[in-house]
Amino acid sequence: MKATLILANGSIFEGQSIGSTEDCVCEMVFNTSMVGYQEILTDPSYAGQGIVMSYPLIGNYGVNSEDNESSRPWGEAFVVRHLSRRGSNFRCEGDLDDYLKEHGITGIQGVDTRAITRILRSQGTMNGMITCAEDFCIQDVLKTVEAYRVKGTVERVTRKAVQVYPPLIRQKLRVALMDFGVKENMIRCLQSRGCEVTVFPAHTTAQEILAGRYDGVMLSNGPGDPSDNVAIIQEIRDLYDAGIPIFAVCLGHQLMALATGASTRKMRFGHRGANHPVKDLDAGRVFITSQNHGYVVCAESVSPEVAAVSHVNVNEGSVEGLRYKNGNVYTVQFHPEASPGPKDTEYLFDRFIRRMEGGAW
Template sequence: MKKAYLLLADGTLFEGKAAGYEGCSIGEVVFNTGMAGYQEVLTDPSYYGQTVCMTYPLVGNYGINFDDGESKKSWVSGYIMREMCEYPSNFRCQKSLDAYLKEQKVVGLQGIDTRRLTRILRNSGVMNGVIYTEGHEPDEKTIEEMKSYVVKDAVKSVTLSETEVHPAQGERKYRIGLMDFGVKYNIVRELCKRGCEVTVLPGFTKAEDILAAGYDGIMLSNGPGDPAENVGIVEELKKLIASGLPIFGICLGHQLMALAINAKTEKMRFGHRGVNHPVKDLDEDRTYITSQNHGYAVVGDTIDPAIARVRFVNLNDGTVEGVEHIGKPIFTVQYHPEVCPGPQDTSYLFDRFLENIDKHKGGQF
């Protein structure tokens, strides 16, 4: 087995063994603390432009199947593991992780001290890095490119180019327009199983076209990159807010909605990526364990209290985890209520979204 390496922007070098596709790949190095769900991580568009280090020491033990992906392909720039299981064992397994990484041309690295790497990222913050397989060593130009690397045009790179319609399971009760900023399939599934016909719209769809379609409610998806980069989308969201339609935003959708009410976002030191983040509902004085994947956060004290209020906060660092608009059927959350695998206690938020639609139809908003 060939050697492989990770070179960080601060000059730290890790030596390990090659995994997956052989080559050289630049990305923003981040870590995920989930004990399971590596297939969902690999296929989550929110990881576009990032090299993901899994902190759980054994990855790939239940293989890859054709049902659990969150999109049609892998979006990560690179993948780092302590140990990759070469002989997966699960009745649903249809291929090995190694085979999948090769198929998706994801450069992988295994056999390094992932705990040490995670500590570096926690202490110094996320930083750029280059993974390369023996025989694919980066030249000086590539190293300079790595050091100056910035994730750009993220939503443009992952969003749909054409509209997709997903039928409701059973009787159709609602028509939902879902803006795709990097949507995960499970958001669509959660809506469809509740009787929603879901039209997935390209992320740059104009508000006028969305409103003309006559949807009962608007869903804003997760996605990658710096939310402040999406100036045009934010302007369209301002029009959707003014329409009074029920809106539910998740992750990047939450951040973009905050920008649309003139709040601010900021890049976090190392972000939240995993399935064990405690979030408190300030209204109900109740704490949920949630799944998260984000590197930016809404700055709470920039939210105008006349427009919206913070309802959910992270109990680890106090960051904003959810916002509720005053007098409008609009709310957003930073975490993922649709997650699989992971805690599913907050899936009730989809029901709350549909309740808002019913109230809006009944003239209660």
């Protein structure tokens, strides 16, 4: 079936429908990863967004029940150059097209994803619509596309009840994890280091967390504009003031910055992929990282009395990590659990364990 992608700037791309045939309006972003499409689709940070895969061949190893990063896909739409109709891998349990259909994700293939990526890079992230209708009015579509806003996403993706995950080895510590859209592997990284992980809904109060007498708190990744989460930011401020060890990733990193007086801004097209070089200024080393974010902490807004920049993006110098002067908080923008290198930055979890045990970061 014919499908059409219409971007907010009026660009039109015709291709073939994959997945659901329902009309879909969302914010269009691109990802430069060559593999990991199932993990990308199930990353809650993509709520409200359509994903353009810049690598031309997607779906060639199929899908399976082990690679999900959450209980369901959160990507709103999926755009590829060529969708492999058959997965070839010993772990394959189904094909990607059926997976998209099963979960109601609208998609399109046979379009020039390189041209779409260049538009999003040069003009910035923008809204778009995928439709299978052939008689659409472009003016009406553009009005609908322009009116779309990504909002309320943290409330959509967070779990509704507390959930406890037992340690995978002998228990050493108890961690409270704030779920703003957490990826499952983040929980596993703590479990494999002897942590019992209690995962709390996003709007849990600091008082409830502190009453549990946990050894540390982790603030997870998640979707949307960090400044929208006013109530959550206040609770994070209260956790900061309590002096408990805190490790924060992605959205959690941004929320902690906002809670301590810094500011954030929306990037032109964000960082999404498994090949972003980041320099650890303390170690003097560059690591290849996995990233998925459209907002960033403004370096000039970080008070030197509160925190120091610990990591920077090698490509354009943006803030990728903050080390807080109170000695109990460390935050990074990238995903140390995502293993692009494959496990280069998991050392940050070891630092968190060491801090909870009374050592230094």
